[in-house]
Amino acid sequence: MSDITVVHLMRHGEVANPDGILYGRLPGYHLSELGRQMAERVAEHLASRDITHVVSSPLERAQETATPIAKAHGLDLATDERLIEAENVFQGKTFGVGDGALRRPENWKHLVNPFKPSWGEPYVEQVVRMMAALNAAKDAARGHEAVCVSHQLPIWIVRSFVERRRLWHDPRKRQCTLASLTTFTYQGDKIVSVGYTEPARDLVPPHLRAGAKPAKGKSAPGNGKAFGA
Secondary structure: OOOEEEEEEEEOOOEOOOOOOOOOOOOOOOEOHHHHHHHHHHHHHOOOOOEEEEEEOOOHHHHHHHHHHHHHOOOOEEEOHHHOOOOEOOOOOOOOOOOOHHHOHHHHOOOOOOOOOOOEOOHHHHHHHHHHHHHHHHHHOOOOEEEEEEOHHHHHHHHHHHOOOOOOOOHHHOOOOOOOEEEEEEEOOEEEEEEEEOOOHHHOOHHHOOOOOOOOOOOOHHHOOOOOO
16 A cells, blocks of 8 residues: 545535625525636536545535545445534634625724634634544554535635645635645655645636635625634
8 A cells, every 4th residue: 555645625606695704604595606617627627536535524515525535436425524524713703805794883892802802712722623533534544535515714724734834824825716625645644845736726716716816895704714614
């Protein structure tokens, strides 16, 4: 058996969220038609890879993204709670650029410490659970490849940790587009490289691509620009 194992950490596809809600861990948010196309595109992209394990966050949007990949490889889809979206106090609300949220006094107490962050699950806790999920996937697919479907913020945070960057950051600069793959290559039990690809890039609206400058009205939390998704 090879001592090289590859774990692809995938962000889910676009979600149907017409009201621009920061859905966080709320149930009932499913992929849009475009999101389903993204999921199918990535499944096609990975069809020739040596994938022996597919696992997902328990949230519907992640499960629906992972399903075509598991099906393409004849695998049962596993679920790992550790891959879930980051907890956030603004869950269920609108909170985006230009909507006045930062001017509301009731929100100020949650915005005092961006380094932790004070509005949700601490970055360090995200690192701990995401590293545990990655290592579990590595063990399940040892010598082969695994796919883990998760959410923007936890993916970016664990990548930042592995690449030895600070965990607090400008959300607009995350390199974690919808349906993207952040790929960790292990030699034995050690991560030796990190890669990033966007198999469905042509399907992603320009303002939601990695590094894109958000247009006013386009960065509602449901689109994942501020707090994850």
